[in-house]
Amino acid sequence: MHFKTRRNGNPGFLRRDTILAIVFVTKRIDCSARNPQLFDPHDPSLGPLGFRCFEKGVRCDVNDRDVPGERHLCKPAFDWLYKVKEYVHFFESLKQEPPEDRMILAAIAGPPSPVVVGHTKGTPTLEPRSRVESARAETSSSVPPRGAK
16 A cells, blocks of 8 residues: 555545445455565565565564464564554545545454464465364454544
8 A cells, every 4th residue: 555645646536425435355464564675575684575564564472483383462563564543544534524424444354363373394474274263254443433542
């Protein structure tokens, strides 16, 4: 996601009398890097390319890629990533007249836990969950309602 999107890029798309719905669809650890170096395949100092969004974007009770197993107490880490608040401000800027009743933001994603780190051919990976866990629908929100403290 690029926060410098031009507001006038598609005239008529964002209208005052309509609802804007934004839906994220993902089954993996995705991230929006503040620094594009995170995706540089030629920089081995950042670790395995397919594991970087997790390793640089999440802090858990165990933060060693070489230790397999479940991770608990995981929270976002913002050294490399955009903060949730930056997304909130960006999306609110798209709908100037009151955004709280003219915008829907949703995610269709896998369950947030448990997070399990494994190894495939010596490379750390996030292990797939069982079919039962993957089929279970969970919802969560890290964005508080407008005006909440």
